Amino acid sequence: MSDVVVRYEPRGAVKELFQSTENEILLSGAAGTGKSVGALMYLHLACLSKPKVRALIVRKTHASLTASTLVTFREKVAKEAIAAGLLHFYGGSAQEPASYKYANGSVIVMGGLDRASRLLSTEFDLAFVDEAIEVTDEDLDTIISRLRNGVLSRQRLIMATNPGPPTHHLKQRADAGRCRLLYSTHEDNPRLYSNGEWTEYGSTYLARLDTLTGARYHRMRWGKWVAAEGLVYEGWNEGVHVIDPFQVPDSFTRWVSIDFGFTNPFTALLFAEDPDGRLYLIREWVRTRMLVEDHAVVIRDRLLSGQPRPRAIVTDHDAEDRATLERKLGMSTVAAKKTVSDGIQAVQSRLKVAGDGRPRLFVFRDALLARDPEMDAASLPVGFAEEVAGYVWAVKPGNKGGLKEEPEKANDHSADAVRYMVAERDLGGRPRVRWL
Numbered sequence: 014m015s016d017v018v019v020r021y022e023p024r025g026a027v028k029e030l031f032q033s034t035e036n037e038i039l040l041s042g043a044a045g046t047g048k049s050v051g052a053l054m055y056l057h058l059a060c061l062s063k064p065k066v067r068a069l070i071v072r073k074t075h076a077s078l079t080a081s082t083l084v085t086f087r088e089k090v091a092k093e094a095i096a097a098g099l100l101h102f103y104g105g106s107a108q109e110p111a112s113y114k115y116a117n118g119s120v121i122v123m124g125g126l127d128r129a130s131r132l133l134s135t136e137f138d139l140a141f142v143d144e145a146i147e148v149t150d151e152d153l154d155t156i157i158s159r160l161r162n163g164v165l166s167r168q169r170l171i172m173a174t175n176p177g178p179p180t181h182h183l184k185q186r187a188d189a190g191r192c193r194l195l196y197s198t199h200e201d202n203p204r205l206y207s208n209g210e211w212t213e214y215g216s217t218y219l220a221r222l223d224t225l226t227g228a229r230y231h232r233m234r235w236g237k238w239v240a241a242e243g244l245v246y247e248g249w250n251e252g253v254h255v256i257d258p259f260q261v262p263d264s265f266t267r268w269v270s271i272d273f274g275f276t277n278p279f280t281a282l283l284f285a286e287d288p289d290g291r292l293y294l295i296r297e298w299v300r301t302r303m304l305v306e307d308h309a310v311v312i313r314d315r316l317l318s319g320q321p322r323p324r325a326i327v328t329d330h331d332a333e334d335r336a337t338l339e340r341k342l343g344m345s346t347v348a349a350k351k352t353v354s355d356g357i358q359a360v361q362s363r364l365k366v367a368g369d370g371r372p373r374l375f376v377f378r379d380a381l382l383a384r385d386p387e388m389d390a391a392s393l394p395v396g397f398a399e400e401v402a403g404y405v406w407a408v409k410p411g412n413k414g415g416l417k418e419e420p421e422k423a424n425d426h427s428a429d430a431v432r433y434m435v436a437e438r439d440l441g442g443r444p445r446v447r448w449l
């Protein structure tokens with residue numbers, strides 16, 4: 014077998030990861046600092062250097078894992094070794110999850126916690142949880158309970174994440190000394206920073222992060238665990254409002270709401286309304302730089318695929334976009350009730366947990382049909398659940414500060430479409446919907 018040279022220079026937090034011995038490590042940092050590459054490299058090298066090591070790569074959902082972390086593994090971490098035949102991909106079966114199998118008998122099993130039972134039916138030496146901010150404390154405890162394969166002398170849980178609010182259970186876990194938090198910085202990533210200066214790619218990348226606002230700016234640009242100040246939807250609670258999808262009966266009324274955009278994303282949301290008037294955001298299409306006529310195809314073939322015909326399509330007011338959409342879909346639309354403050358109040362009141370212990374607005378965990386690569390590259394929130402965590406009241410200009418009575422007009426595209434939907438249902442006084 015010919016020699017395979019792995020060129021990798023661990024720096025900063027990742028170097029610490031390689032040198033440290035704690036059972037639990039949390040790599041935390043701004044966007045693009047090299048956390049995923051570093052952790053994946055740690056697993057890869059462990060598997061290459063010892064036979065029969067069992068490692069695990071997980072994210073909250075299977076789809077998010079294959080779209081991001083596994084691409085990084087294949088393209089940036091194990092490329093040479095794969096080409097040299099030192100490991101190969103195994104697609105999995107009904108009983109067995111997907112994995113990379115190493116020639117020496119080591120294996121990296123991978124999957125989403127949405128398929129946890131199959132994934133966690135065996136034992137491991139190492140586990141890597143990417144975007145760990147998405148997983149619950151209980152998820153982590155389940156994974157830890159599987160860390161007892163005993164081939165490596167130390168069984169370790171490695172997590173990587175962008176920061177969230179300081180109250181987040183991961184930060185609390187680190188503060189309580191249960192795991193060691195290592196801060197990863199942009200200088201740690203040789204693609205961004207090399208020979209003591211920012212690379213061209215690095216300067217461009219940071220300039221893009223500089224355009225972020227609010228808590229997201231502090232988290233993604235500087236890696237700080239900060240709370241979002243002045244949240245519009247303070248009642249939002251991921252644990253309550255984001256739910257596992259269920260088979261939605263055809264008898265639930267379907268609705269679509271749309272916020273037009275081109276440079277900003279176009280968003281189309283499919284809701285189902287149950288007999289008690291609860292709204293479920295079941296599918297969501299978010300995409301930049303696409304023509305309305307092409308969005309119409311996505312709406313027809315993906316958003317509405319297999320779904321009963323929506324009762325109405327509620328849209329933003331742009332006349333030309335509406336006309337194009339109506340023509341391409343062969344369905345009429347209704348103009349959204351766009352008054353901001355009563356719309357926001359209506360959404361707020363739906364988010365409140367009612368007497369029956371449930372709110373009146375839910376989001377399916379798998380609602381997002383696809384991620385927008387450009388928005389991901391710019392670390393922008395994609396979809397309602399991500400937007401809402403950073404949807405804040407605008408700050409009054411000048412050094413007096415204080416908050417305005419309107420939200421900051423940024424990263425509010427799905428939020429607007431949700432508001433249109435709720436206004437349509439809850440704010441009266443609109444003429445009857447026309448049918449086509």
Ligand SMILES: Nc1ncnc2c1ncn2[C@@H]1O[C@H](COP(=O)(O)OP(=O)(O)OP(=O)(O)O)[C@@H](O)[C@H]1O
Pocket residue numbers: 021022023042043044045046047048049050051085089173174175202203204
């Ligand atoms: N040690 C390294 N050597 C060369 N390139 C690297 C290294 N680490 C990271 N990179 C490059 O930087 C990119 C971003 O790295 P990575 O995906 O690990 O960042 P991250 O911190 O996980 O980002 P995010 O916060 O978005 O999850 C990689 O795709 C890779 O091209």
Ligand SMILES: [Mg+2]
Pocket residue numbers: 048049050143144173
């Ligand atoms: Mg990452």
